[in-house]
Amino acid sequence: MLTTIIVCLLAGLGAGLGTGFAGMSAAAVITPMLVTFLDIPAYEAVGVALASDVLASAVSAYTYGKNKNLDIRNGIIMMGAVLVFTMVGSYVAKLVPNRTMGSFSVFMTFLLGIKFIVKPVMTTKETMNSVSGKKRVIQSLVCGSMIGFICGFIGAGGGMMMLLILTSVLGYELKTAVGTSVFIMAFTAFTGAAAHMVIGGMPDMTVLVLCVVFTLIWARIAAKFANKASPEVLNRVTGVVLAVLGLSIMAVNIFIK
Numbered sequence: 001m002l003t004t005i006i007v008c009l010l011a012g013l014g015a016g017l018g019t020g021f022a023g024m025s026a027a028a029v030i031t032p033m034l035v036t037f038l039d040i041p042a043y044e045a046v047g048v049a050l051a052s053d054v055l056a057s058a059v060s061a062y063t064y065g066k067n068k069n070l071d072i073r074n075g076i077i078m079m080g081a082v083l084v085f086t087m088v089g090s091y092v093a094k095l096v097p098n099r100t101m102g103s104f105s106v107f108m109t110f111l112l113g114i115k116f117i118v119k120p121v122m123t124t125k126e127t128m129n130s131v132s133g134k135k136r137v138i139q140s141l142v143c144g145s146m147i148g149f150i151c152g153f154i155g156a157g158g159g160m161m162m163l164l165i166l167t168s169v170l171g172y173e174l175k176t177a178v179g180t181s182v183f184i185m186a187f188t189a190f191t192g193a194a195a196h197m198v199i200g201g202m203p204d205m206t207v208l209v210l211c212v213v214f215t216l217i218w219a220r221i222a223a224k225f226a227n228k229a230s231p232e233v234l235n236r237v238t239g240v241v242l243a244v245l246g247l248s249i250m251a252v253n254i255f256i257k
Helices: 002-022 027-037 042-066 072-093 098-118 133-154 160-169 174-200 205-226 231-255
Strands: none
Touching: 002 027, 002 042, 002 174, 002 205, 002 231, 027 042, 027 098, 027 205, 027 231, 042 174, 042 205, 072 133, 072 174, 098 160, 098 231, 133 160, 133 174, 160 174, 174 205, 174 231
Protein backbone atom coordinates (compact mmCIF):
# COMPACT_ATOMS: atom_id res chain seq x y z
CA MET A 1 0.00 0.00 0.00
CA LEU A 2 2.84 2.39 0.87
CA THR A 3 4.45 1.72 -2.51
CA THR A 4 1.16 2.48 -4.25
CA ILE A 5 0.80 5.80 -2.40
CA ILE A 6 4.37 6.86 -3.17
CA VAL A 7 4.11 5.97 -6.86
CA CYS A 8 0.75 7.74 -7.20
CA LEU A 9 2.11 10.78 -5.35
CA LEU A 10 5.11 11.06 -7.68
CA ALA A 11 2.97 10.36 -10.75
CA GLY A 12 0.42 12.98 -9.67
CA LEU A 13 3.20 15.47 -8.95
CA GLY A 14 4.72 15.07 -12.41
CA ALA A 15 1.36 14.93 -14.18
CA GLY A 16 -0.02 17.94 -12.32
CA LEU A 17 3.01 20.10 -12.99
CA GLY A 18 3.02 19.05 -16.63
CA THR A 19 -0.67 19.83 -17.02
CA GLY A 20 -0.54 23.19 -15.27
CA PHE A 21 2.70 24.40 -16.83
CA ALA A 22 2.41 23.11 -20.39
CA GLY A 23 -1.00 21.51 -20.93
CA MET A 24 0.56 18.06 -20.94
CA SER A 25 -1.63 15.01 -20.61
CA ALA A 26 -1.36 13.11 -17.35
CA ALA A 27 -0.67 10.02 -19.45
CA ALA A 28 2.81 11.33 -20.24
CA VAL A 29 3.70 10.66 -16.61
CA ILE A 30 1.03 8.49 -15.01
CA THR A 31 0.87 5.77 -17.68
CA PRO A 32 4.59 4.82 -17.67
CA MET A 33 4.78 5.21 -13.86
CA LEU A 34 1.89 2.83 -13.21
CA VAL A 35 3.03 0.38 -15.88
CA THR A 36 6.65 0.36 -14.70
CA PHE A 37 6.36 0.48 -10.91
CA LEU A 38 2.94 -1.05 -10.15
CA ASP A 39 2.74 -3.51 -13.07
CA ILE A 40 -0.68 -2.17 -14.04
CA PRO A 41 -1.73 -3.07 -17.62
CA ALA A 42 -1.07 -0.14 -19.96
CA TYR A 43 -4.68 0.04 -21.12
CA GLU A 44 -5.89 0.33 -17.51
CA ALA A 45 -3.13 2.83 -16.69
CA VAL A 46 -4.23 5.05 -19.58
CA GLY A 47 -7.78 4.98 -18.21
CA VAL A 48 -6.50 6.16 -14.82
CA ALA A 49 -4.39 8.86 -16.49
CA LEU A 50 -7.34 10.16 -18.52
CA ALA A 51 -9.56 10.23 -15.43
CA SER A 52 -6.84 12.18 -13.60
CA ASP A 53 -6.79 14.68 -16.47
CA VAL A 54 -10.44 15.67 -16.14
CA LEU A 55 -10.45 17.79 -12.96
CA ALA A 56 -6.82 18.87 -13.30
CA SER A 57 -7.43 20.17 -16.83
CA ALA A 58 -10.70 21.87 -15.91
CA VAL A 59 -9.06 23.75 -13.04
CA SER A 60 -6.08 24.70 -15.21
CA ALA A 61 -8.36 25.88 -18.05
CA TYR A 62 -10.26 28.10 -15.59
CA THR A 63 -6.99 29.66 -14.43
CA TYR A 64 -5.74 30.31 -17.97
CA GLY A 65 -9.15 31.62 -19.04
CA LYS A 66 -9.22 34.04 -16.14
CA ASN A 67 -5.89 35.40 -17.38
CA LYS A 68 -7.20 35.70 -20.97
CA ASN A 69 -4.96 32.92 -22.27
CA LEU A 70 -7.67 30.70 -23.78
CA ASP A 71 -9.06 30.47 -27.35
CA ILE A 72 -12.54 29.05 -26.70
CA ARG A 73 -14.04 29.53 -30.20
CA ASN A 74 -11.43 27.54 -32.13
CA GLY A 75 -10.98 25.26 -29.16
CA ILE A 76 -14.60 24.13 -29.43
CA ILE A 77 -14.22 23.39 -33.16
CA MET A 78 -11.13 21.32 -32.54
CA MET A 79 -12.76 19.61 -29.60
CA GLY A 80 -15.59 18.29 -31.78
CA ALA A 81 -13.12 16.45 -34.02
CA VAL A 82 -11.10 15.34 -31.02
CA LEU A 83 -14.08 13.76 -29.26
CA VAL A 84 -15.06 11.65 -32.27
CA PHE A 85 -11.59 10.30 -32.91
CA THR A 86 -10.91 9.75 -29.21
CA MET A 87 -13.44 6.92 -29.33
CA VAL A 88 -11.76 5.44 -32.41
CA GLY A 89 -8.32 5.63 -30.80
CA SER A 90 -9.56 4.06 -27.59
CA TYR A 91 -10.93 1.05 -29.48
CA VAL A 92 -7.71 0.59 -31.50
CA ALA A 93 -5.63 0.86 -28.31
CA LYS A 94 -7.33 -2.23 -26.93
CA LEU A 95 -5.71 -4.25 -29.75
CA VAL A 96 -2.15 -3.01 -29.10
CA PRO A 97 0.36 -4.76 -26.76
CA ASN A 98 1.04 -3.09 -23.38
CA ARG A 99 4.74 -2.64 -24.05
CA THR A 100 4.15 -0.71 -27.25
CA MET A 101 1.84 1.83 -25.61
CA GLY A 102 4.02 2.42 -22.55
CA SER A 103 7.25 2.79 -24.54
CA PHE A 104 5.72 5.23 -27.05
CA SER A 105 4.39 7.49 -24.29
CA VAL A 106 7.77 7.69 -22.54
CA PHE A 107 9.72 8.28 -25.75
CA MET A 108 7.43 11.13 -26.84
CA THR A 109 7.79 12.75 -23.40
CA PHE A 110 11.57 12.84 -23.83
CA LEU A 111 11.45 14.14 -27.41
CA LEU A 112 9.07 16.96 -26.60
CA GLY A 113 11.22 17.96 -23.64
CA ILE A 114 14.25 18.28 -25.94
CA LYS A 115 12.15 20.27 -28.40
CA PHE A 116 11.24 22.89 -25.78
CA ILE A 117 14.86 23.23 -24.69
CA VAL A 118 16.39 23.47 -28.18
CA LYS A 119 13.61 25.40 -29.91
CA PRO A 120 11.35 27.24 -27.45
CA VAL A 121 7.97 28.58 -28.60
CA MET A 122 8.18 32.38 -28.69
CA THR A 123 5.20 33.21 -30.95
CA THR A 124 3.28 36.35 -29.94
CA LYS A 125 -0.49 36.75 -29.72
CA GLU A 126 -0.37 39.29 -32.56
CA THR A 127 1.23 36.74 -34.90
CA MET A 128 -1.19 34.06 -33.77
CA ASN A 129 -4.23 36.24 -34.50
CA SER A 130 -3.01 37.15 -38.00
CA VAL A 131 -4.17 33.77 -39.39
CA SER A 132 -7.49 33.95 -41.28
CA GLY A 133 -10.59 32.54 -39.60
CA LYS A 134 -11.35 30.07 -42.41
CA LYS A 135 -7.83 28.64 -42.41
CA ARG A 136 -7.91 28.29 -38.63
CA VAL A 137 -11.19 26.34 -38.78
CA ILE A 138 -9.80 23.87 -41.35
CA GLN A 139 -6.59 23.47 -39.38
CA SER A 140 -8.54 22.91 -36.17
CA LEU A 141 -10.68 20.15 -37.74
CA VAL A 142 -7.75 18.27 -39.29
CA CYS A 143 -5.48 18.58 -36.29
CA GLY A 144 -8.35 17.79 -33.92
CA SER A 145 -8.88 14.46 -35.68
CA MET A 146 -5.22 13.56 -35.24
CA ILE A 147 -5.15 14.63 -31.61
CA GLY A 148 -8.36 12.76 -30.80
CA PHE A 149 -7.00 9.49 -32.12
CA ILE A 150 -3.83 9.96 -30.06
CA CYS A 151 -5.92 10.79 -26.98
CA GLY A 152 -7.79 7.52 -27.16
CA PHE A 153 -4.70 5.52 -28.15
CA ILE A 154 -2.18 6.61 -25.50
CA GLY A 155 -4.15 9.08 -23.38
CA ALA A 156 -2.34 12.13 -24.74
CA GLY A 157 -5.33 14.14 -25.99
CA GLY A 158 -4.32 17.43 -24.42
CA GLY A 159 -0.73 16.53 -23.98
CA MET A 160 2.37 15.86 -25.99
CA MET A 161 0.95 15.97 -29.49
CA MET A 162 -1.71 18.58 -28.76
CA LEU A 163 0.79 21.12 -27.46
CA LEU A 164 3.17 20.35 -30.31
CA ILE A 165 0.44 20.81 -32.94
CA LEU A 166 -1.03 23.95 -31.37
CA THR A 167 2.35 25.68 -31.23
CA SER A 168 4.15 24.29 -34.30
CA VAL A 169 1.29 23.74 -36.79
CA LEU A 170 -1.40 26.21 -35.71
CA GLY A 171 1.09 28.86 -34.58
CA TYR A 172 -0.38 29.51 -31.12
CA GLU A 173 1.36 31.69 -28.55
CA LEU A 174 2.55 29.40 -25.72
CA LYS A 175 0.22 30.41 -22.89
CA THR A 176 -2.82 30.46 -25.19
CA ALA A 177 -1.77 27.05 -26.53
CA VAL A 178 -1.59 25.68 -23.00
CA GLY A 179 -4.91 27.23 -21.99
CA THR A 180 -6.66 25.92 -25.09
CA SER A 181 -5.00 22.54 -24.65
CA VAL A 182 -6.24 22.00 -21.10
CA PHE A 183 -9.71 23.31 -22.07
CA ILE A 184 -10.02 20.65 -24.78
CA MET A 185 -8.35 18.02 -22.62
CA ALA A 186 -10.95 18.34 -19.88
CA PHE A 187 -13.58 17.07 -22.32
CA THR A 188 -11.47 14.61 -24.31
CA ALA A 189 -10.06 13.09 -21.14
CA PHE A 190 -13.56 12.50 -19.81
CA THR A 191 -14.59 10.85 -23.09
CA GLY A 192 -11.43 8.77 -23.26
CA ALA A 193 -11.65 7.68 -19.61
CA ALA A 194 -15.27 6.63 -20.04
CA ALA A 195 -14.44 4.68 -23.20
CA HIS A 196 -11.53 2.89 -21.54
CA MET A 197 -13.63 1.90 -18.54
CA VAL A 198 -16.54 0.69 -20.67
CA ILE A 199 -14.28 -1.35 -22.95
CA GLY A 200 -11.71 -2.55 -20.43
CA GLY A 201 -13.55 -2.38 -17.10
CA MET A 202 -12.99 -0.27 -13.97
CA PRO A 203 -9.38 0.26 -12.83
CA ASP A 204 -8.06 -0.13 -9.27
CA MET A 205 -10.09 2.44 -7.31
CA THR A 206 -7.33 3.21 -4.80
CA VAL A 207 -4.88 4.03 -7.57
CA LEU A 208 -7.54 6.02 -9.42
CA VAL A 209 -8.50 8.21 -6.46
CA LEU A 210 -4.90 8.86 -5.41
CA CYS A 211 -3.81 9.85 -8.91
CA VAL A 212 -6.83 12.12 -9.43
CA VAL A 213 -6.30 13.99 -6.13
CA PHE A 214 -2.53 14.42 -6.42
CA THR A 215 -2.74 15.51 -10.07
CA LEU A 216 -5.46 18.07 -9.29
CA ILE A 217 -3.50 19.67 -6.44
CA TRP A 218 -0.28 20.13 -8.41
CA ALA A 219 -2.03 21.22 -11.60
CA ARG A 220 -3.68 24.06 -9.72
CA ILE A 221 -0.37 25.21 -8.24
CA ALA A 222 1.45 25.00 -11.58
CA ALA A 223 -1.25 26.82 -13.57
CA LYS A 224 -1.21 29.79 -11.23
CA PHE A 225 2.56 30.04 -11.46
CA ALA A 226 2.67 29.53 -15.25
CA ASN A 227 0.34 32.45 -15.95
CA LYS A 228 2.78 34.77 -14.18
CA ALA A 229 5.94 33.37 -15.77
CA SER A 230 7.56 34.46 -19.04
CA PRO A 231 7.24 32.19 -22.12
CA GLU A 232 11.00 31.58 -22.10
CA VAL A 233 10.93 30.36 -18.50
CA LEU A 234 7.98 28.09 -19.24
CA ASN A 235 9.76 26.58 -22.24
CA ARG A 236 13.01 25.89 -20.43
CA VAL A 237 11.55 24.51 -17.22
CA THR A 238 9.04 22.31 -19.02
CA GLY A 239 11.68 21.00 -21.40
CA VAL A 240 14.10 20.04 -18.64
CA VAL A 241 11.42 18.34 -16.55
CA LEU A 242 10.06 16.32 -19.48
CA ALA A 243 13.49 15.30 -20.77
CA VAL A 244 14.68 14.16 -17.34
CA LEU A 245 11.42 12.34 -16.69
CA GLY A 246 11.52 10.56 -20.04
CA LEU A 247 15.15 9.50 -19.60
CA SER A 248 14.54 8.29 -16.04
CA ILE A 249 11.61 6.07 -16.96
CA MET A 250 13.39 4.69 -20.03
CA ALA A 251 16.37 3.83 -17.80
CA VAL A 252 14.09 2.03 -15.36
CA ASN A 253 12.56 0.02 -18.20
CA ILE A 254 15.99 -1.00 -19.46
CA PHE A 255 17.81 -1.78 -16.23
CA ILE A 256 15.06 -2.96 -13.88
CA LYS A 257 12.50 -4.72 -16.05
